[in-house]
Amino acid sequence: MSKYDIIIIGGGPAGLTAGLYTARSKMKTLLLEKVAPGGQAALAWAIENYPGFPEGIDGPELMERIRRQAEKYELEIRVGEVVKVELSSEDERSKRKVERIINTRGEEYKTVALIVATGTRPKKLGVTGEERLIGRGVSYCATCDGPLFKNRKVVVVGGGDAAVEEALFLSRFAEKTTLIHRRDELRATKIMRERAASNPKLEFMSKSVVTEVLGETEVEGVKVRNVETGKDLTLEAKGVFVHIGNIPNTAFLKGIVEMDEEGFIVTNENMETSVSGIYACGDVRKKLLRQVVTACGEGATAGVAAGQYVQKWKYKKEI
Amino acid sequence: MEIVLNDKNFEEQVLNSETPVLVDFWADWCRPCLMVAPAVEEISRKYAGRLKVGKLNVDENPLTSGKYGIQSIPTFIFFKDGKVLDRAVGAMFRADLEAKIGEILNE
Numbered sequence: 001m002s003k004y005d006i007i008i009i010g011g012g013p014a015g016l017t018a019g020l021y022t023a024r025s026k027m028k029t030l031l032l033e034k035v036a037p038g039g040q041a042a043l044a045w046a047i048e049n050y051p052g053f054p055e056g057i058d059g060p061e062l063m064e065r066i067r068r069q070a071e072k073y074e075l076e077i078r079v080g081e082v083v084k085v086e087l088s089s090e091d092e093r094s095k096r097k098v099e100r101i102i103n104t105r106g107e108e109y110k111t112v113a114l115i116v117a118t119g120t121r122p123k124k125l126g127v128t129g130e131e132r133l134i135g136r137g138v139s140y141c142a143t144c145d146g147p148l149f150k151n152r153k154v155v156v157v158g159g160g161d162a163a164v165e166e167a168l169f170l171s172r173f174a175e176k177t178t179l180i181h182r183r184d185e186l187r188a189t190k191i192m193r194e195r196a197a198s199n200p201k202l203e204f205m206s207k208s209v210v211t212e213v214l215g216e217t218e219v220e221g222v223k224v225r226n227v228e229t230g231k232d233l234t235l236e237a238k239g240v241f242v243h244i245g246n247i248p249n250t251a252f253l254k255g256i257v258e259m260d261e262e263g264f265i266v267t268n269e270n271m272e273t274s275v276s277g278i279y280a281c282g283d284v285r286k287k288l289l290r291q292v293v294t295a296c297g298e299g300a301t302a303g304v305a306a307g308q309y310v311q312k313w314k315y316k317k318e319i
Numbered sequence: 320m321e322i323v324l325n326d327k328n329f330e331e332q333v334l335n336s337e338t339p340v341l342v343d344f345w346a347d348w349c350r351p352c353l354m355v356a357p358a359v360e361e362i363s364r365k366y367a368g369r370l371k372v373g374k375l376n377v378d379e380n381p382l383t384s385g386k387y388g389i390q391s392i393p394t395f396i397f398f399k400d401g402k403v404l405d406r407a408v409g410a411m412f413r414a415d416l417e418a419k420i421g422e423i424l425n426e
Contacts, residue, residue, distance in 0.1 A: 035410045036354040043350045060350060079358070079413055135391040135408030144351050145391045148377070218388055239390070 004030045005310045006303075007101055007111040009082050010249075012039020014282025014295035014302070015117030016066045016075075021303030022115075023075035027310060030111075031070075032103060034081035038063035039119055040283075041292050043143050045169065050292050062292070080107065083252055085114065087275065112313050113306040116253065116265060116273075116280040117299065120246035120290075125157065129213030130242075137219025138240050142166035145239070151175045154239035155222055157210050159183055163243035164192040170241065171201040178203045178235065180210055180224060205235075213240055248284045260286045271302035277313075279306050321363045324373040326382040332373060334401040339423050340371040341416075344387070344394040346378050351410035352393045358413040362420070369424055397423055 006022045008015045011033030022029040031037075041047065044059030053062075071077070080103035087100075101109045122140035124130060130138055139145040142156070146169055154174045156167040159181030171177045179186075179196070184206055186193050196202055205224065212223040214234065221236045248263045258266045258274035264286035271279045281298035283290045324332055324342060333340045343359050345352035363372035377384040377392060387396060387403075397404040397419065405419055 035351075036357070038354060042354065060353070081414065135394060135406075136388060137390050139391055141351070144349055147346070147348055148390055148392070218390065 001108050001110055002030070004028050004109060004111045006030075006113045006115060006306050007032065007109060008115040008117060009101075010039065010117035010119055010282070010284070011037035011067075011077065012117060012119050012282060012295060013041050013063065013066060013292045014119075014284075014299040015039070015115065016063070016070050017296040017299030018115045018117060018279075018281060018303040018306070019075040019077075019299075020066065020070040020073065021300050022307055023070060023073040025303075025307050027307050029075055030109065031075055031077045032080050032082055032101075032109075033077060034079070036079070037067045037077060041295075043141055045143055047292055066296075082118075085253060085256060087256065112277065113309045114278045115271075115299075115302050115306055116250075116257075116278065116284060117282045117295075117302075118249040119283045120248050122242060123245045123247050125210055125213075125242055125244065127210060127212050129215065130240075133213055133215055133219050133240075136217065137215065137238055138213060138242070140242050142169050142241050142243075145241075146170045147173050149174050149239040152238040153236055154178075154241060155180055155210075155235060155237045156241045156243060157181070158243035158245070159185075159187045160243070160245070161188045161192050164188040164196050166241055166243050167202055168192075168195060168199060170239075171199055174201070174239070176203065177201060178205055178237070180205045180208050180222075180235075182207065182209055182227060210240070246283070246290075250284060270305040271298055272305060277306075277309050321360060322371060322373040324375040324380070324383070326380045329375070329380075329383050332371070333398050336371055336398070338369060338371050339397060339399040339404070340373060341420065342396045342398065343372070343374045344377050344384055344389045344396070345374055345392055346376060349392045355393055355410045355413075358416070362413070362416065366420060366424070370420060399423065 005027040006029045008019050008031040019031045042060045042063045046056040048056040082103050084102045150173045153176045155178045157180050167177050167179045207228045208224050208226050210222045211225045214221045225232050250263045265280040266286050267273050267280050271281050273280050279302040281302040282295040391408050395407045
């Protein structure tokens with residue numbers, strides 16, 4: 001079984017930055033990523049609020065730069081989805097706790113400290129037709145599938161920044177883009193609301209929720225209910241893009257570290273979770289702001305805090 | 320190496336193939352497609368001789384992508400004896416893709 005000082009789960013901006021810090025301080029570090037390094041940030045076309053890039057920077061390019069920087073200090077990156085974390089108590093005498101990780105391919109790793117940077121995934125609507133039509137018109141990523149809907153009618157569900165951003169992107173291709181949102185006004189920030197309002201190809205349907213995705217083998221439309229009047233109507237669409245929020249990827253840690261009711265991990269200001277030696281950073285944390293810039297800052301803190309933990313464990317032999 | 324598929328060679332290379340075929344429907348603007356591309360290439364080498372791996376650009380080949388109703392990419396479709404065996408949408412974990420390949424090749 002391979003042993004590490006620090007294992008990081010997740011290769012988005014938080015995990016990569018944590019790895020940059022730990023590898024640079026000569027900790028033996030492994031980063032496990034389930035698809036490919038970059039995280040959700042690698043799906044963004046332009047990141048406009050990451051400091052130092054006044055013209056904005058392409059998501060994949062920024063992530064590629066961070067990855068290269070981490071690998072320069074010999075951060076080891078492997079592909080593998082972690083399904084289970086065990087706290088072993090085999091070293092009872094010294095009361096040293098060693099976390100053990102098992103990934104899908106049956107590989108096992110041992111580590112002194114663990115950094116969780118697994119991020120979030122899109123929340124589903126949970127309505128009839130949605131699951132069946134994923135990949136057949138139902139999508140959670142406009143920047144991935146948008147261009148396939150050239151000159152078609154599409155709807156975007158959600159009223160936050162992400163929904164507006166995706167709707168603006170889709171309006172470049174689609175014949176008509178309708179943003180369906182529950183409230184009276186968009187939840188999105190002022191700059192996004194203004195961009196949306198000045199886009200002639202965007203239409204809005206407020207106080208409305210999607211109650212069903214229609215279509216047999218591909219999306220034909222959606223059923224929409226007005227939450228104020230209770231009236232239903234059917235809207236023709238070939239694409240349904242869902243952006244109603246995110247859920248944390250923390251199922252494999254249930255019962256191990258403290259989480260809030262939605263599953264976001266609770267940490268202190270040093271990114272330490274309820275279990276000493278386990279840290280969390282990035283979108284997976286319970287917090288106010290989920291951006292690349294906050295993910296990087298937290299990754300750095302988690303990396304340093306985990307490094308201090310490893311030092312104590314190694315040299316003082318007590319924790 | 321993966322085979323470059325198009326509307327013209329699809330029948331010969333995929334539908335008439337003696338070995339099972341994994342087709343990766345992709346486009347150059349698709350971020351997740353680029354993310355999984357290295358894994359697809361490795362798979363093509365690892366299973367060479369037992370599984371044919373092909374890539375079809377959906378922008379350049381509307382007939383084939385239309386026929387198989389591709390509306391999200393990457394979409395992976397497994398073909399055997401000219402028939403669709405299985406289909407998966409989105410950036411798959413390599414382990415999941417290989418699990419499907421294992422089923423199809425009875426390994």
